[in-house]
Amino acid sequence: MNEKILVVEDEKDIARMIEYNLKKEGYRPSLVHDGSYAALTAAKEKPALVLLDLMLPGLDGLEVCRRLKADAKTSSIPIIMLTAKGEESDKVLGLGLGADDYVTKPFSVKELLARVQAVLRRSAERPAPAPEKLKAGAIELDAAKVEVRLKGAPLELTSKEFELLKALMACGERVLKREELLKKAWGLDAALEVETRTVDVHVGTLRRKLGREGRRIVTVKNYGYRFEAGK
Numbered sequence: 001m002n003e004k005i006l007v008v009e010d011e012k013d014i015a016r017m018i019e020y021n022l023k024k025e026g027y028r029p030s031l032v033h034d035g036s037y038a039a040l041t042a043a044k045e046k047p048a049l050v051l052l053d054l055m056l057p058g059l060d061g062l063e064v065c066r067r068l069k070a071d072a073k074t075s076s077i078p079i080i081m082l083t084a085k086g087e088e089s090d091k092v093l094g095l096g097l098g099a100d101d102y103v104t105k106p107f108s109v110k111e112l113l114a115r116v117q118a119v120l121r122r123s124a125e126r127p128a129p130a131p132e133k134l135k136a137g138a139i140e141l142d143a144a145k146v147e148v149r150l151k152g153a154p155l156e157l158t159s160k161e162f163e164l165l166k167a168l169m170a171c172g173e174r175v176l177k178r179e180e181l182l183k184k185a186w187g188l189d190a191a192l193e194v195e196t197r198t199v200d201v202h203v204g205t206l207r208r209k210l211g212r213e214g215r216r217i218v219t220v221k222n223y224g225y226r227f228e229a230g231k
Helices: 012-024 035-045 061-070 088-097 109-125 159-170 178-186 197-216
Strands: 004-008 028-032 049-053 079-083 101-104 133-136 139-142 147-150 217-220 224-227
Touching (some): 012 028, 012 109, 028 035, 035 061, 061 079, 101 109, 133 159, 139 197, 197 224
Parallel strands (some): 049 079, 079 101
Antiparallel strands (some): 139 147
């Protein structure tokens, strides 16, 4: 374990109880008692998880959640909200803002620890987000701008060609099956209705548009494709 967990809770008895039990389970808790410092502390300490009370002095928990999810430095940190029984609408709003789970006060320590473990496990299983800017040789891809440049000049690609290239460049030279590429470029639902041969056709067109750089897309027979960034 040994993951750092930020506990944002103004009731000091509850905060100390959570701290004690997290330490007992091998976690490294860090305590904040005021919502005004929560987002700043999370950005500085980069915890694996935030336990966030909703009723806080300074900034309330919902505003803290909003700020954490709006900041690129903290947006991927999972959040478990600690809520009072009558705050049903706040739970819904908090989950809508990006919180991962909630525990209703009064809660049992066993339940809290089980939720912490489950959220941390799900977080570890999430694929890391692909970087917004990717570069290999003369190819530059900007995911945020949905733009590809070849030797500094804009390259016109269809949306599917763009998504295929992004998936291949982001895979770190791992081989991607045609089925994986279908899901990434066409979406899960559409991928069920589209033949894998469609990937080959689009890859062929993409290679031609990339010219000499198209050789970076390598066919792996009977399997799929990989992208050679270091050639």
